[in-house]
Amino acid sequence: MSKVFNIKNSLYAELGTKLGRERRKLLIDEMSSLTNQKVHCFNCSGTCCTFSANSMQITPIEAFEIILSLEITDDNLFEIKNNLKKNIQDYRLDHEIFLGKKINSVLRKTYTCPFFAPGSKGCTIKKDLKPYGCLGFNPKIENDNGSLCHSNTQLLETRENAHRMDEIAANNFLKNNLQLDWIKLEIPKAVLALIDKIY
Numbered sequence: 001m002s003k004v005f006n007i008k009n010s011l012y013a014e015l016g017t018k019l020g021r022e023r024r025k026l027l028i029d030e031m032s033s034l035t036n037q038k039v040h041c042f043n044c045s046g047t048c049c050t051f052s053a054n055s056m057q058i059t060p061i062e063a064f065e066i067i068l069s070l071e072i073t074d075d076n077l078f079e080i081k082n083n084l085k086k087n088i089q090d091y092r093l094d095h096e097i098f099l100g101k102k103i104n105s106v107l108r109k110t111y112t113c114p115f116f117a118p119g120s121k122g123c124t125i126k127k128d129l130k131p132y133g134c135l136g137f138n139p140k141i142e143n144d145n146g147s148l149c150h151s152n153t154q155l156l157e158t159r160e161n162a163h164r165m166d167e168i169a170a171n172n173f174l175k176n177n178l179q180l181d182w183i184k185l186e187i188p189k190a191v192l193a194l195i196d197k198i199y
Contacts, residue, residue: 003198004067010173011064017170018163020065021128026159027135028127030152034138041122041138048137048149049116049123051091055108056187058131060174061167063190065129066115067198070191077199084192087114093186114188131187132156 011017021028047053058066072080088094091111099105115124123130136156137149160167174180178197185193 004072007064007174007177007198008068010177011061011170015169015173017061017166019128020068023159023163023166024128024130024132024135026155026162027132030155031127031135031138046116046118046122048134050112051110053110054113055110056113056131056133057108057184058133058187058190059167059171059184060178060180060182060190060194061170062131063185063187063194064174066125066131066187066191067194069126069129072195072199077195081192081195083114084188084195087111087188088186088192093189109186111186111188114191132159 012019070076070080091109093109093111097107097109099107113123116122117124123134125131125134127135133151133156136153136159137151140149171183174194178194180193180197182190182193184190
């Protein structure tokens with residue numbers, strides 16, 4: 001059995017973490033409802049996925065579920081890792097800018113998601129395993145092309161509250177077992193950090 005299978009089994013079978021689709025149901029249902037109203041991302045250039053607006057950060061469980069979506073094999077591992085490393089370098093995500101002691105914060109940089117494919121395909125991550133923030137960020141009118149898109153913070157908070165304890169346990173499990181020293185990272189950094197620990 002591979003390490004990724006063992007972690008997956010520990011998270012979902014032993015720890016009892018609800019599956020990705022169940023934890024994302026509210027957000028997926030909202031996207032489906034908007035799509036039925038012809039309010040969707042199908043004709044968008046990907047504003048929220050590109051460096052023009054994207055600064056998404058994700059937790060270890062979100063990064064792990066992206067890894068599940070990628071279906072990594074010996075044949076594609078090298079290419080996936082190289083694409084992530086290139087993305088990190090291209091957008092200088094490997095260089096943090098500290099904003100000062102008073103606010104004890106690091107500048108959030110914008111970047112194009114490495115899993116975004118321009119054109120009709122858009123996001124290449126399976127909907128059931130996408131980051132929560134990505135699923136909760138949607139257009140508000142038909143053919144918007146990214147100008148009025150925004151996060152449904154109320155729906156995101158409702159989802160988070162419903163699964164808070166589940167996800168705290170899952171994130172702690174991953175942090176302890178993979179010796180992670182972060183809570184959230186940009187998508188390429190988070191996914192690469194887990195890949196480096198698992199493969």
